[in-house]
Amino acid sequence: MQWLCLSFFSQEFGPPAPLAFTMLQLTRVYMGNSMFRGNASLNGQLSHLLDENNVTQVLPLEPPDAWARRQNEVITYLRNFRQLVKLFNKERPTKFTQHLRCHLGCRLYPNGTAQSFYEVTLNRTAFLSFHVPNATWERRWPGELPVAAFAQEQLMKYPVTTQDLQYFLNTTCVSILQAQSTRTGKVSGRSRAPLVLGLVLGSLALLGMALGIFLCTGGSC
Numbered sequence: 001m002q003w004l005c006l007s008f009f010s011q012e013f014g015p016p017a018p019l020a021f022t023m024l025q026l027t028r029v030y031m032g033n034s035m036f037r038g039n040a041s042l043n044g045q046l047s048h049l050l051d052e053n054n055v056t057q058v059l060p061l062e063p064p065d066a067w068a069r070r071q072n073e074v075i076t077y078l079r080n081f082r083q084l085v086k087l088f089n090k091e092r093p094t095k096f097t098q099h100l101r102c103h104l105g106c107r108l109y110p111n112g113t114a115q116s117f118y119e120v121t122l123n124r125t126a127f128l129s130f131h132v133p134n135a136t137w138e139r140r141w142p143g144e145l146p147v148a149a150f151a152q153e154q155l156m157k158y159p160v161t162t163q164d165l166q167y168f169l170n171t172t173c174v175s176i177l178q179a180q181s182t183r184t185g186k187v188s189g190r191s192r193a194p195l196v197l198g199l200v201l202g203s204l205a206l207l208g209m210a211l212g213i214f215l216c217t218g219g220s221c
Contacts, residue, residue: 053078128151
């Protein structure tokens with residue numbers, strides 16, 4: 001299975017390509033066991049890498065002491081996530097594999113306009129997407145699926161998954177690219193780095209909620 005998302009921008013033909021900051025996080029669950037893969041890239045350059053319990057800062061966005069704290073936060077979250085999945089599996093055992101994929105980020109175009117996105121797929125089928133302009137979650141599953149409606153309803157209840165996420169994608173993510181566009185070969189602002197990784201953690205949190213809902217209901221509500 002291909003875990004990493006690679007972005008290629010051609011600068012030889014057509015209009016100038018946009019700058020981009022993208023994140024990919026994948027979770028596989030089978031009989032109560034969880035596996036994690038993911039990465040973040042800034043303008044096509046890998047910045048963070050998640051491989052099971054290991055999260056690596058590829059670009060030096062944070063000083064060693066701050067990064068050590070960040071790593072500990074990620075490891076703690078993953079441990080708690082695994083424990084939660086095991087608990088759900090004991091209550092409602094499932095023998096089939098589930099794959100959840102989060103793809104999110106923003107693009108900055110040469111004319112100054114920006115575009116942000118957040119997409120979630122379940123077993124390679126569109127599941128949910130976040131409509132950034134009005135901070136709402138939308139169902140993408142073809143046909144009726146009760147768990148998709150339930151997941152959408154739950155996500156809409158919490159500001160961290162609506163207003164906070166909207167601000168992050170519209171403002172923080174775009175400001176990273178705006179700062180990057182004024183520099184050559186350097187990533188801007190260590191003060192912004194915790195927010196960058198915070199977005200990666202935010203994607204994990206949303207996946208945790210979506211997985212918990214699905215496993216707890218056994219695929220139906």
